[in-house]
Amino acid sequence: MKISFIGCGNMAGAIIRGIAAKGAVKPENIYAFDTNESKTVELKSETGISIAESAKDAAEKGDITVLAVKPNVLSSVLKEIDGTVCGSDKTLVSIAAGKTISFIEENLSGKCAVIRVMPNINAKVGAACSALCANESVSEEVKEFVIKIFSAVGEITELPESSFPLFGVIAGCVPAYSYMFIDAIARAGVKNGMSKDLALKFAAQTVMGSAKMVLESGEHPYKLTDMVCSPGGTTIEGVLSLQADGFEAAVHNAVNKAVEKDKLL
Helix, strand or coil, X not given: CCEEEECCCHHHHHHHXXXXXXXXXXXXXXXXXXXXXXXXXXXXXXXXXXXXXXXXXXXXXXXXXXXXXXXXXXXXXXXXXXXXXXXXXXXXXXXXXXXXXXXXXXXXXXXXXXXXXXXXXXXXXXXXXEEEEECXXXXXXXXXXXXXXXXXXXEEEECCHXXXXXXXXXXXXXXHHHHHHHHHHHHHHHHCCCCHHHHHHHHHXXXXXXXXXXXXXXXXXXXXXXXXXXXXXXXXXXXXXXXXXXXXXXXXXXXXXXXXXXXXX
């Protein structure tokens, strides 16, 4: 299958680089268009993909077209490619934040296979956490192909679209919270005599390894915490301090505030 990208910002660029590097799609079967031509020229130089002349040209060339544009211009892009994708065997994949499948269908004049994917920023390092949902016009073959594409930059899970707002908070906002936690640990290391570079390296590596333990061990995080806490030791002292200072409550409040804000958007 041939795949096209309309919009080549950070997320699309990460996906293109990922699928090209892993051979998920041959570079000559990847087309890209962006109003900023320097972005597509850079991607072509790095990966060997082809440049489309316009959004419509990209949609014409791809069996699957990834809409990687800002949400506020999605409707105008859909209008431009409408005649190319409607009533055809092509599939649209939207990664535009907050725009539902219904929104896309309502901005098209006819029936079209539509998939919505929500990746997160960690796609840039091949460790995305993404969600996918599709309308009834999408075939299983195409869905599996799209899963393969996004698996090149991390993990992807099929979810009902009703779960997307909460997923967007947990997978979309939590990277920022995680970066803050890593930086806070590193700053505490600096306060106690370690260089910032080393403290940041150790904190980030340890958080990455801890996440891997949760995903691969099958143990509950509470049990893993208990495994690290020796009686009368340093770890339990720190754990009790975090609890006393409202660590869990602060995290819950952050997620709840983000969920509330999402409902207002």
